[in-house]
Amino acid sequence: MITRTAAARATALAGAVVVLVAGLSACGASAGDDTDPDHRSFGLQGRTLTVDSDDSALEIVAAENPAGKVEVTRWFQGSVAIGKHPKATWSLRDDRLVLRLKCSGIVVDCAARHRIEVPRGVTVKVRVGDGSVRARGFHDSLNIRTGDGSVRVTDTTGPVELRTDDGSIRVSDTTGPLRLRTGDGSIRADVSSRDVRTHTGDGSVRLELGVVPDRVESRSGDGSVTIAVPRAGYRVTTETGDGGVEVSVPRDDSSAHVVSARTGDGKVTVRTAN
Template identity: 70%
Template sequence: MTRTTRTSGTTGTTRPARTTAGSSRGVRLRAAALGGAAVVLVGGLTACGASAADDTDPDRRSFDLPGSTLTVDSDDSALEIVAVDRTPSGKVEVTRWFQGTVALGTDPEATWSLEGDRLKLRIKCSGIVADCSAEHRVEVPRGVAVKVEEGDGSVRARGFRDALDIRTGDGSIHVTDTTGPLNLRTGDGSVRAEVASRTVRARTGDGSIRLELSAVPDLVESRSGDGSATVELPRATYRVTSGTGDGAEKVSVPRDDTSSHVVDVRTGDGSLTVRTAD
């Protein structure tokens, strides 16, 4: 016979109590009810995911930039990087949208700091049921070369005349209205650029690449492990190298092996197209 002790009344005295089959069933039923309530709680929270777009009162901060280079170091946030004339020289303006819920765990938190020329954007969101979403808009003055190191999130960029280097582990990249040299790389996501850059390098492990150039480039390099690649070029003569492991290949631009305009496009598994823009 199993015995436990329990407190009775308000005096704090204890007495032996017999654990019967009926009380055991009651314990099991209460445990099942609590378990069911937890499932309902988890289901309710996960069915309605957090969205940074729901933050109607974003935070804003200005950072002093000591030089002409900036590295944006982000772990888990959608990023918009913009070069603008209105941002004062030596300043970086950041706007942050953040929403997060944690049912069982520490409160979610977003932090930012500038150490030297490295802007660190961090999201802390952990617990049994945690759901967070963040987006940052980073405005830099003209004349600043930017490097982006993104762990998990998409990156959009526009307005750059200077070098732009974007790398993300898992997320798409989209660049517009840019004339500076581009180096774009993602492990898992698409790459798209509508630019007038003279040098464009794009690479993705798993995703499509689409490059639309409005100026005759000196060099275009495109690599896709698993996904299609499309390059649209102004009318000119190009030295083209191309190849695909498994997919259709179509190159219709004028070709000349002595041209100084080099285009090198390769895919592991996907179609490949190099054509003159309409």
């Protein structure tokens, strides 16, 4: 038999659950739900920009902004059960744009998405603690590093260096030199770059090149490596600790076009692009 005290406690607990659920429904938001995002404009004095973010998804775009003008839009992406709306801080000092987001109260998820429009002709570096990064349209040097999150880059002509400790990397429509590295995740690139270097600790690699490269070097600790290149003679080096090797491109040990593919565990394929 349930005592009156126990019944009262059960009723109170049920009421608290209802309040919590109602709070989640009322206060939870996403980029799609946030119809009134925050926006800021910053003046950039030089020709370089470093983006420093702690916990946000970033979309970085080379835009036809007036010289020295950086536009930033922020959407809240998360859920707050009880507490105030997240507090965002923005600052641009010298060439460093710092983005921070602080949530208080009972927080289910505290995150945001930022779109950053950068004037053309600016060299961009990105440092993110936890969050994915997308970038497109850059003709100058682009350097991105994130601790935990995927990286996607498209439509670039300058040098590109991408690194994530935990996440996949995807690159397309790029012609500049590439340096791609992930600790745990796959790498995919469909590019027309003449110099490509990739490394993954645990994940597969698939490279499709639209032009005859000068050098391609790809390494994986654990995963298959596939490299497709236009028909030409190549100086090819392959190595696998546990897996097959298939090379179907013309081989020429005196060629200036070098392809190197190595994996600790997985198949290595070097073939002619379709």
